[in-house]
Amino acid sequence: MISPGFHDFNGPLQLCNHANDSNPHNIYAFSPPFVRRVETALILIRHGESMWNEKNLFTGSVDVPLTRRGVEEAIEAGKRICNIPLDFVYTSALIRSQMTAVLALTQHRCKKVPIIMHDCSKQAEAWSQIYSDEAKKQSFPVIRAWQLNERMYGELQGWDKQEISKRYGKEQVHEWRRSYDIPPPEGESLEMCSQRAVGYFKEHIEPQLQSGKHVMVAAHANSLRCIIMYLEKLTSCEVINLELSTGVPLLYIYKEGSFMKRGSPVGPSEAGVYALTKSLALYRQELDEMSC
Numbered sequence: 001m002i003s004p005g006f007h008d009f010n011g012p013l014q015l016c017n018h019a020n021d022s023n024p025h026n027i028y029a030f031s032p033p034f035v036r037r038v039e040t041a042l043i044l045i046r047h048g049e050s051m052w053n054e055k056n057l058f059t060g061s062v063d064v065p066l067t068r069r070g071v072e073e074a075i076e077a078g079k080r081i082c083n084i085p086l087d088f089v090y091t092s093a094l095i096r097s098q099m100t101a102v103l104a105l106t107q108h109r110c111k112k113v114p115i116i117m118h119d120c121s122k123q124a125e126a127w128s129q130i131y132s133d134e135a136k137k138q139s140f141p142v143i144r145a146w147q148l149n150e151r152m153y154g155e156l157q158g159w160d161k162q163e164i165s166k167r168y169g170k171e172q173v174h175e176w177r178r179s180y181d182i183p184p185p186e187g188e189s190l191e192m193c194s195q196r197a198v199g200y201f202k203e204h205i206e207p208q209l210q211s212g213k214h215v216m217v218a219a220h221a222n223s224l225r226c227i228i229m230y231l232e233k234l235t236s237c238e239v240i241n242l243e244l245s246t247g248v249p250l251l252y253i254y255k256e257g258s259f260m261k262r263g264s265p266v267g268p269s270e271a272g273v274y275a276l277t278k279s280l281a282l283y284r285q286e287l288d289e290m291s292c
């Protein structure tokens with residue numbers, strides 16, 4: 001349950017009044033009942049490099065922070081998504097995904113403040129209330145969900161990946177790391193991880209997109225592989241070859257129940273025009289006009 005008050009959170013799109021705009025492709029719609037948004041942005045980002053990525057250790061559900069390089073990757077990712085509208089941010093319960101989200105959001109051009117939601121109890125919810133509507137409008141709710149955690153790697157957690165390959169053989173380790181239904185010893189298979197991660201995405205995140213809200217999900221290699229498998233309708237054979245780099249944002253456009261893959265946004269300093277949709281280009285134009 002997102003803390004009350006954020007439900008009327010209008011996010012960064014209170015930029016200009018298109019309420020009377022009949023353009024069906026315009027995502028500038030305000031929250032209902034003005035203009036229903038036709039398409040919304042979904043950004044997926046794997047956390048930046050973690051301290052156990054750097055040591056090449058199986059991490060899984062162990063809660064390790066980012067390295068300095070991982071911090072830099074998160075900030076660079078923020079530059080690449082700084083022109084894309086956002087209303088809600090989801091992370092896992094693990095610090096490496098939360099660090100990535102809040103560091104990336106420091107680069108967003110709408111200058112909103114990420115607020116980590118504390119709704120694990122009625123008291124936590126009450127004590128973390130924001131009473132200023134203006135402060136609320138200048139914020140992003142960041143919702144933490146354990147269901148988006150990295151797959152639990154069981155008895156491999158903490159072991160060096162090369163050491164494990166020598167002990168059990170490369171084929172066996174590749175099967176544990178990348179197959180769909182074969183779990184590592186005492187760990188989760190990708191299928192088991194998918195049941196919680198995709199289950200959460202369908203129940204909590206997809207309805208946000210359907211209601212016209214733009215969302216970023218900062219999570220993990222395998223929990224995101226599950227979600228991408230769902231978005232792109234990949235088979236359990238195709239997902240074996242899906243690899244995600246640390247700290248690289250991926251953009252999808254949600255429209256009438258389907259997800260269109262738009263690849264990874266380019267940074268503002270990079271040459272070339274990233275294939276924005278018309279409505280994202282209009283949003284970027286509004287940000288440009290705001291910052292003049």
Ligand SMILES: O=C(O)[C@@H](CO)OP(=O)(O)O
Nearest residue numbers: 057058059060150177221
């Ligand atoms: O160790 C882990 O948690 C994961 C992601 O870093 O490793 P792999 O890519 O081997 O699934």
